Amino acid sequence: MKLEKEKLESMTNELVEWIRTMMKDSGGSKAIVGISGGKDSSVVASLCVKAIGKENVFGVLMPDGIQRDIDYAHEICSYLDISHEVVPIHPMTDAFLTTLESIKGDFIPEISNQTRINLPPRVRMTLLYALSQSIEGSRVINTSNLSEDWVGYATIYGDTAGAFSPLAMLTTDEVIQVGRYLGVPEKFLAKPPEDGLTGKTDEDVLGFSYDTLNRYIREGNIENEATKKIIDKMHKNSRFKFVPIPMFKANLPIKAEDIADIYNEEKE
Structure with a gap:
C-alpha cells in the first residue's frame, strides 16, 4: 500500500514513540538486533536508533558458514554507527547436527531438510537472548514483517521471537517506505530478500511475489485463484x-493477583 506522506510521517513517529514505550514497559533501555543487511533488520535498527539513541543499539551478525551478502550487514551497522559484533553460528549448528547424527536409528531415521533449514534461526535467537542477558537492560527486538508472517514464512521460536515487533503489522512495501522516510540508503531497502540459508530469494521459496501477497493482504484482491489457494492454505x-x-x-x-490476566481462569 502506498502511504500518503502525512500518514507515513505520523505512523513512523508513532512507531518510534511506541518503541520507547515498549522498552520502558519491559524495563529495558538497550536494543539487541540481529542484523542481516536486508530491509527489515536495517529499518528496525534505524527505528531503535531514533527511539533510544545509537549508543543503546547493538547489532549482531550471525553467519552460518559463508554468507555472501554479509557486507551489507557490516555496512548498515557502520552507517548507523552502532556497536556490532560478528558471531559465527556454524560451530553451534554443526554441534546440533552432529549430535542428531549420533542418535539416528529407530528414534530418528534421518535428519529432515526442515530440521536443517529451521535450526539456524533457532540457534540465532538463542544466541541473541544469551547476549541480551549478558548486556544489562537489553531487550531482543523482533524484525519480522506482516507479509512473511501472514504465510508463516518464519521459524517458530526462531525469528518469531523477541520482546516486541515493530514491523509485524507492516507489509514489505510499507517497511521500505518507512525505511526511505528514515533515510536508510536504498541499497539496503532494494536488496532482494533472502533467508541467507537456502541460497534462494524469499520469492523463489514462496512461489509468488511480495507484490501479489501485499495487494491481497491490504486490498483482498488477487488475480490467480491457484495462488490465492496457496496463500490461504499457508x-x-x-x-x-x-x-x-x-x-x-x-x-x-487462582487467588493470586494476575496482573497480565494471561490464565483466563475465572476468579471467585
Whole structure:
C-alpha cells in the first residue's frame, strides 16, 4: 500500500514513540538486533536508533558458514554507527547436527531438510537472548514483517521471537517506505530478500511475489485463484506460530493477583 506522506510521517513517529514505550514497559533501555543487511533488520535498527539513541543499539551478525551478502550487514551497522559484533553460528549448528547424527536409528531415521533449514534461526535467537542477558537492560527486538508472517514464512521460536515487533503489522512495501522516510540508503531497502540459508530469494521459496501477497493482504484482491489457494492454505496452517501456547484449563482457583490476566481462569 502506498502511504500518503502525512500518514507515513505520523505512523513512523508513532512507531518510534511506541518503541520507547515498549522498552520502558519491559524495563529495558538497550536494543539487541540481529542484523542481516536486508530491509527489515536495517529499518528496525534505524527505528531503535531514533527511539533510544545509537549508543543503546547493538547489532549482531550471525553467519552460518559463508554468507555472501554479509557486507551489507557490516555496512548498515557502520552507517548507523552502532556497536556490532560478528558471531559465527556454524560451530553451534554443526554441534546440533552432529549430535542428531549420533542418535539416528529407530528414534530418528534421518535428519529432515526442515530440521536443517529451521535450526539456524533457532540457534540465532538463542544466541541473541544469551547476549541480551549478558548486556544489562537489553531487550531482543523482533524484525519480522506482516507479509512473511501472514504465510508463516518464519521459524517458530526462531525469528518469531523477541520482546516486541515493530514491523509485524507492516507489509514489505510499507517497511521500505518507512525505511526511505528514515533515510536508510536504498541499497539496503532494494536488496532482494533472502533467508541467507537456502541460497534462494524469499520469492523463489514462496512461489509468488511480495507484490501479489501485499495487494491481497491490504486490498483482498488477487488475480490467480491457484495462488490465492496457496496463500490461504499457508496462512491457515501457520497461525499456530503466532498465538500464545494453548494451556489446559483445569478449572481450579487462582487467588493470586494476575496482573497480565494471561490464565483466563475465572476468579471467585
